[in-house]
Amino acid sequence: MKSMHMKQVLPEIGDMGKVTAFFENELRRAGAPSAVIAEINVAVDEIFSNIARYSGAEFVRVGLQAEEHRVVMRFEDDGRPYDPVRAPEPDLALPAQKRRAGGLGIYMVKKMMDRMEYVYSGGLNQLVVEKGW
Numbered sequence: 001m002k003s004m005h006m007k008q009v010l011p012e013i014g015d016m017g018k019v020t021a022f023f024e025n026e027l028r029r030a031g032a033p034s035a036v037i038a039e040i041n042v043a044v045d046e047i048f049s050n051i052a053r054y055s056g057a058e059f060v061r062v063g064l065q066a067e068e069h070r071v072v073m074r075f076e077d078d079g080r081p082y083d084p085v086r087a088p089e090p091d092l093a094l095p096a097q098k099r100r101a102g103g104l105g106i107y108m109v110k111k112m113m114d115r116m117e118y119v120y121s122g123g124l125n126q127l128v129v130e131k132g133w
Helices: 013-029 034-054 104-112
Strands: 005-009 060-067 070-077 115-121 124-132
Touching (some): 005 013, 013 034, 013 060, 034 070, 034 104, 034 124
Antiparallel strands (some): 005 060, 070 124
16 A cells, blocks of 8 residues: 655645645646546645634644545644534525525535545544545
8 A cells, every 4th residue: 555645734825735736746646537636626625724714723734645546635733623524514405695604615525525534633633535536
């Protein structure tokens, strides 16, 4: 099994480009189709921007392992504990103006990815996301 490639960045929206480039380069090297890369970009954008905006973290580590038509992504941060896997799903039956704010992005990520798993351990939020093609 190949090892996971990791990168540490600041939890700032300004570092989004570094994070996106890291994932895109690794996915292209692994031969991921453009449609999969586009979906993963949406997931990465949503997850990283939530960490940058709301976690209070001092650092974020992102990682990617790709092989056999599957990618495993890892996000770790030292911010406030937050489990996006258990985030309530938005009520899509309600008109947009009557829905509770937030939650739509993580809902989209859950629907687009094959698996999401969250653990809080050793003072770190650890989110693992998988996608196959």
